[in-house]
Amino acid sequence: MDAAQARAWVAAIAASVTEHAAELGDLDAAIGDGDHGVNLRRGFDAAVAALATFEADTAGAVLTKTGTTLVSKVGGASGPLYGSMFxxxxxxxxxxxxxxxxxxxxxxxxxxxxxxxxPGDKTMVDALTPAVAAYAASGPDAAAEAARAGAAATIPLQARKGRASYLGERSTGHQDPGATSTALIFAALASVSG
Structure with missing residues (x-):
């Protein structure tokens, strides 16, 4: 991945998060505080804006800047988590x-x-872990599919981490919003990896 591809990936994530913000919010409202979509949209929009004036020669620099922006702009747990990841x-x-x-x-x-x-705690890790393994084995399309499947697999799980864990058994039957946004991130990666 080069700097241009990294920028394209972040822009694709921002577009996807904007498109799915209401869905992410609804998923989060069922087992959390309902702000996951709004927070991520704000964060990735800020990342795109920050990158517009950021001179970077490598993908690493672009993604590090993205992470730093997410930490400073996204509320809730997802800002520090996704920011640290990037x-x-x-x-x-x-x-x-x-x-x-x-x-x-x-x-x-x-x-x-x-x-x-x-894995199994009903968090973004349930989508991220299989996606990372699938990327290493088979590339971005496989990673996107593994993330999607990992997110869907959170539906029957009882949350053991995060705000959803306070609901106990009532957290079952809902797809985890963080796992869902992770699937969007990997779908965006597949879309820009040609």
Whole structure:
């Protein structure tokens, strides 16, 4: 991935989050506070704006800037989590020749460290973990499908982390909003990886 592709990915994420903001908000309202879509839209719009005036030679620089912007602009847990993911991904890509799969793994590791979540906890990690593995094995299209399937697989789970965990058994039957936005991020990646 080069800097232009990284910019295109962030722009594609912003467009997808805007398109799906109401859906993300509805998912979050069922098991959280309902602001996931609004917060992510604000954050990725801010990232696109920040990148418009940011001079970057590498994808790593673009993604690090994206992460820093998300941390400062997105409320709730998703800002620090996605911000940490993008910063770790960016820092793992010192050049355009660095392994993007390794960068995605660094991003996953950053989220796990910060959120202390594991697969099965009904969080974004349920979509991110299989997506990262699928990317390493088969590329962006497989990663997008794995993230989508991982998000859908959160529906029967009982939340063990985050605000949804306070609902106990009432958290079952709902798709996790963070896993859903993770699936959007990987779908956007597949759309710009030609």
């Amino acid at each position: 910063r770790a991904l960016g820092k793992a890509l010192p050049s355009d020749d660095a392994s993007f799969a390794d960068g995605l793994q660094a991003g996953l590791d950053a989220i796990v460290r910060l959120g202390k979540a594991s």
